[in-house]
Amino acid sequence: MNPGLAVEAVTIRYARALAAVDGVSFELAAGGALGLIGESGCGKSSLARAILGLVPLAGGSIHWRGQRIDQLGQRAWRGLRRELQLVFQDPFACLDPRLTIGASIAEPLRALLPELSSGARQDRVLRLLGEVGLTAGLAARYPHQASGGQLQRAAIARALATDPQLLVCDEPVSALDAALQAQVVSLLARIRGERGLATLFISHNLAILARICDRVLVMYLGRIVEQASCRQLLAAPLHPYSRLLLDAVPAPDPGWWRRSRTLFQGAAGIPGSAIETAPGCAFAGRCPQRLERCERESPALQPVGDARLVACHRAAEWPGGL
Template sequence: MNTSHSAPPLLEVRALKKHFPVRKGWLGRATGRVHAVDGVSLQVGRGETLSLVGESGCGKSTVGRAILRLFDLTAGEVLIDGQRIDQLPETRLRPLRQKFQVVFQDPFASLNPRMTVRSILAEPVRNFEPSLSAAACEARVLELLDLVRLPRDTADRLPHEFSGGQRQRICIARALASRPQLIICDEAVSALDVSVKAQIVNLLQDLQAELGIGLLFISHDLAIVEHMTHRVAVMYLGRIVEQGTARQVFAAPRHPYTQALLSAAPGSGGTRKRIVLKGDVPSPLDPPPGCHFHTRCPYAFARCRTEAPMLSDKADGQWAACHLDSLNDATAST
């Protein structure tokens, strides 16, 4: 799914795989492998939001953590601004970490409860700009508070003195401290109340417009995703099954799993016929052969059970991993 750009994409992931060994017994012998991510490729452009969506356990958060180099990859490549980072030693990777930062799901767990907001924000500023004077560092801390719409007098308060939404604003400010080009939001609004979710999403959109940052937005909340994203990648059991613009995917999904996922989303009643999938999601410890979705797909036929479909262009840049040319062919193929 390469697109023709004069400059490389801000983030490019190529055929990413992450398999975790399952160990049992007192010797800790590996008895199997969890196929958490099984060949994911995606791109995020400058100033763009790509949302990675899917059910819990599909592997989307593992993709984010792999990009961040929180563990080594099983296979594949990760490039930031055209430079491959997945094999860099930590000494060479550290300067590049300035370009990509993360906002996690639980803001309270992400913040040191013993540090004031000033200290929390000053720490990464000093790490990435060690030549700054004390006055310049303080000015940068206050600028970060302004960016996330928090009063400057909150700098001397501790994390427990804030609401969940305010704490997430502090986490976003900390992520911005290194002046990154990309922020990975790993379920960054899922723990917040509905009204607060909207405020944080609006803040992220404002920051993107103001600073030109790219966002990889990992979420299972399709209502939020539809509101704020440029493109969508849908994951099922470690693989991307569909990718396209938000308008394409939400208006005319091309993959049977995407159709079922959207039909079950809150707010879809009356506009989409509910599609109830049979059976449970297979275990990533023993994924089915062929198309991972074939055990639950109402349109599956013989080829689906033996051959894994590749992502292919179904309609003007909307990609789907399905052996059917379109869902209109489904009844003729079953």
């Protein structure tokens, strides 16, 4: 069996009637890299936090290496914290402004590996700084004395401190400018490869995801609408929402792309809300290709073509969908 992460029919609700995440399932093999893409508010961070045990599930289950982890108590989570780590968009979310950067990186070691001597802890902090491309001198500085790129590298070092096996990266480069994004993405790609880290990487940007991940999940209003390889999705997104999301990405067949762009004129619309999801396809209100059936029946995520899943009644009709 797959010894990595197994997310099964996960539902998350903040308010009684609305599901922020609605029946999401996927698997991430140990050492694999999976991307998660979708517009603001579709439930990406909620899912990330649920995997780390920070948000309770309203339904479904999460297993890590065969062990069910969504119902564990605080004590059991302490043991797992070493293995599962989260990198946030905002490094200030994990770097305490009152602590030096070195002390922040040492903190999870202190909490989760108390058997380490203070010398061993210091050595490990210096090694981690080197691994993320920072100089030892940065350890003595406070967060306000470092640049955004340095801080995000320090946040990555902190997440790596306990030698995790799964890294959930929630838009780790979205707050950086383009040049820094490229640097930090290369860094993450290198570290992932060297450490054999399983990675769930959340981003708004498919080009960034493609640097790190082989496969990607497209999420719309709490549901997965397409699962494909980055290459497949870049070449020919199948779900109408995926196509809308990738509108700016050039396609190999310009003719088809022109046709599909015409298809989408007027489709941008206002993002739907969770209230609109019942009973048909959640995207129907924005989809110019909707059929009457789409308003009644929610499409299931099903295999289309080669190693790809799409939740659209018309997926098989699009180019590349046969």
